[in-house]
Amino acid sequence: MRKWLPLTAVCLGAFMLLVDVTIVTVALPDMAADMHTSFAGLQWVMDVYALALAALLLGAGSLADRIGRRRVYLGGLAVFAAASLACGLATGPAALIAFRAVQGVGGAAMFATTMALLSSAYQGRDRGVAFGVWGAVNGAAAATGPIIGGLLTEHFGWRWIFFINLPVCALAVWVTLRAVAESRNPHATGLDLPGMAAFTAGAGALTYALIRVGENGWTSAATLGLLGLAAAAFAAFVLVELRSSRPMLDLALFRSPNFVAVMAGGLLLSGAAFSYLMYVSLWLQSAEGMGPVRAGLVLVPMSLAAFTVSAVAGRLLHGAPARLSIGGGLLLIGVGALLQAWMLDAGDGWTALVPGLVLTGIGVGMATPPLAATAMAAVAPARAGMAGGALNTARQLGNALGIAVLGVVFHAGLVSGLGGQPREAADVLASGGAGHLLAAAPAAREWVEAAFASGLRETFLASGVMGLVGALVVVLLIRRPAAVAPVPARAASAAAATGPAERASV
Incomplete structure (x- = not known):
C-alpha cells in the first residue's frame, strides 16, 4: 500500500482546499454577526480567495516546473496552514480578508501542482486509478463541505472552519515528505512576473469596482477610476504577453x-x-432562521447532482459533439437559475429552490468534463498544461466576478423590494442583520421576506442570463462536430462538483 501514499498526500491537500471554500459559504452569516462586517466585507471574504487563485495559478505552475513541484506543494501547504491559523484568530474583517488572500496564495501553489505530482508518481493503469480516486475525493469534498462547515460553525464556532485545516496540513506535509518524490521540468523557463502583476492588478481593480458600485454608483469618480485602472492593467497584460x-x-x-x-x-x-x-x-440563515447545518444541507442537492451526472456523462456522452454537451450543460444551468427565480415568492421556503438547484447541478455535471477535454484538444500537446491552467484561471475569475456582479444585482433587488422602508434597511439585510431585526420587530417579517424574494429573484435572473449567454457563445464558436477525448469519469466528477473553490482541470 506504500505506493498509494503520494495519492494520499495529494488528496489530503485537495480535500482541504475544496472543503475550505464551501465551508465559508455557510459560515458567512456568523462571521458577519461576530465581526459586524458590511455587505462588501462579506463579498471580499469569498472573492479575495478566488482572485488569489485566479491570479497565481499559472505563475505557480511555472514556478513548480522550474524549482520543483514537491517543493512548491509543500510551500503551499505551509502558507495555507499559517493563513488558516491567522484567519481563525482574526479580530476584524480587514484582517480576515487579508489572511484569506494569503490562503489563496497557498491554495494556488497546491492547486497548480497536484496533477503534475500524480502524473510523475504513477504510470499506466495506476495513473488512471490515481486520477479516479483523486477526482472522487474532490467531488466528495465539494458535496460534504457545506455539511462539515455547518457542523463546525454551529457547534464550535466559525473560527473552527479554519482551525480544522491545521492537523490536515500537518498530516499532508508528513506524508508528502515521506512518500512524494521531487519532479521538475528541465526545459522550464523563468517566471512572467510582469504578466502576473498586470493580471492581478486588472482582476483586483475590476472586482473592487463591482463590489463598491452599490455604494458609489456606476458614474462616480471612484467607480470610473477603478474601471479605467482595470482596463489599463489588462491592456498592459496583453502587451506584456505579446512581447x-x-x-x-x-x-x-x-x-x-x-x-x-x-x-x-x-x-x-x-x-x-x-x-x-x-x-x-445569507437568506436561509438570517431571514429563514436556519442554522448552518440545515443551510448547508439545502445546497447539497446541486453538488450531488453535479457529481453523479458528471460520472455518468463521461460514459453516455462519449462521442457527442462538445458544442452540444457544453452548450447543453450551460443551457440547463441558465434554465435552473431562471426556474429558481420563477418559483420563489415572498414567504416561500427553501423547497422552492430545490428543483432549480438540481437542474443547475445536472448542467454543471454535463458541461464540465467536456470543457476540460476540449481545452486540451484545442491546443498543441506542448501547450496542454497552459491550456488547463488557463481554464482553471477563467473559472476562478468567473466565480470572483460573479460574486461581485451578483452582489450589485442582489442589493438593488433588496432595495426595490423594500416597499416604503428606508433604503438603509437593505444594507442591514445584506449584512446578515435580518435575524436581529426580526427578533426586535416581528412585524417586519412581511417586508423582510418581500425584500429577500426580490433580491434573490433578480440575482437568479442575472445568473440565468449568464448561463444562456454562455450556451450561445459555445454553440456559435465550437464549430467542429467531432467528439473530444473523454475525461476519466470520477476525475471529471470532481471538476464538476467542486463548486466555487476550484475545479481542477483534468
Whole structure:
C-alpha cells in the first residue's frame, strides 16, 4: 500500500482546499454577526480567495516546473496552514480578508501542482486509478463541505472552519515528505512576473469596482477610476504577453475559436452556477432562521447532482459533439437559475429552490468534463498544461466576478423590494442583520421576506442570463462536430462538483 501514499498526500491537500471554500459559504452569516462586517466585507471574504487563485495559478505552475513541484506543494501547504491559523484568530474583517488572500496564495501553489505530482508518481493503469480516486475525493469534498462547515460553525464556532485545516496540513506535509518524490521540468523557463502583476492588478481593480458600485454608483469618480485602472492593467497584460519570450499565457491560443469558447464557457459557468450561493446562504440563515447545518444541507442537492451526472456523462456522452454537451450543460444551468427565480415568492421556503438547484447541478455535471477535454484538444500537446491552467484561471475569475456582479444585482433587488422602508434597511439585510431585526420587530417579517424574494429573484435572473449567454457563445464558436477525448469519469466528477473553490482541470 506504500505506493498509494503520494495519492494520499495529494488528496489530503485537495480535500482541504475544496472543503475550505464551501465551508465559508455557510459560515458567512456568523462571521458577519461576530465581526459586524458590511455587505462588501462579506463579498471580499469569498472573492479575495478566488482572485488569489485566479491570479497565481499559472505563475505557480511555472514556478513548480522550474524549482520543483514537491517543493512548491509543500510551500503551499505551509502558507495555507499559517493563513488558516491567522484567519481563525482574526479580530476584524480587514484582517480576515487579508489572511484569506494569503490562503489563496497557498491554495494556488497546491492547486497548480497536484496533477503534475500524480502524473510523475504513477504510470499506466495506476495513473488512471490515481486520477479516479483523486477526482472522487474532490467531488466528495465539494458535496460534504457545506455539511462539515455547518457542523463546525454551529457547534464550535466559525473560527473552527479554519482551525480544522491545521492537523490536515500537518498530516499532508508528513506524508508528502515521506512518500512524494521531487519532479521538475528541465526545459522550464523563468517566471512572467510582469504578466502576473498586470493580471492581478486588472482582476483586483475590476472586482473592487463591482463590489463598491452599490455604494458609489456606476458614474462616480471612484467607480470610473477603478474601471479605467482595470482596463489599463489588462491592456498592459496583453502587451506584456505579446512581447514576452516566456509568457504566462500564450495569447496565440486564442486564435482557436474552440479555445475561446472554452474560456468563455468556463468563466460564465462558474459565475452562473455558483456565485449566487453566498446570497442564498445569507437568506436561509438570517431571514429563514436556519442554522448552518440545515443551510448547508439545502445546497447539497446541486453538488450531488453535479457529481453523479458528471460520472455518468463521461460514459453516455462519449462521442457527442462538445458544442452540444457544453452548450447543453450551460443551457440547463441558465434554465435552473431562471426556474429558481420563477418559483420563489415572498414567504416561500427553501423547497422552492430545490428543483432549480438540481437542474443547475445536472448542467454543471454535463458541461464540465467536456470543457476540460476540449481545452486540451484545442491546443498543441506542448501547450496542454497552459491550456488547463488557463481554464482553471477563467473559472476562478468567473466565480470572483460573479460574486461581485451578483452582489450589485442582489442589493438593488433588496432595495426595490423594500416597499416604503428606508433604503438603509437593505444594507442591514445584506449584512446578515435580518435575524436581529426580526427578533426586535416581528412585524417586519412581511417586508423582510418581500425584500429577500426580490433580491434573490433578480440575482437568479442575472445568473440565468449568464448561463444562456454562455450556451450561445459555445454553440456559435465550437464549430467542429467531432467528439473530444473523454475525461476519466470520477476525475471529471470532481471538476464538476467542486463548486466555487476550484475545479481542477483534468
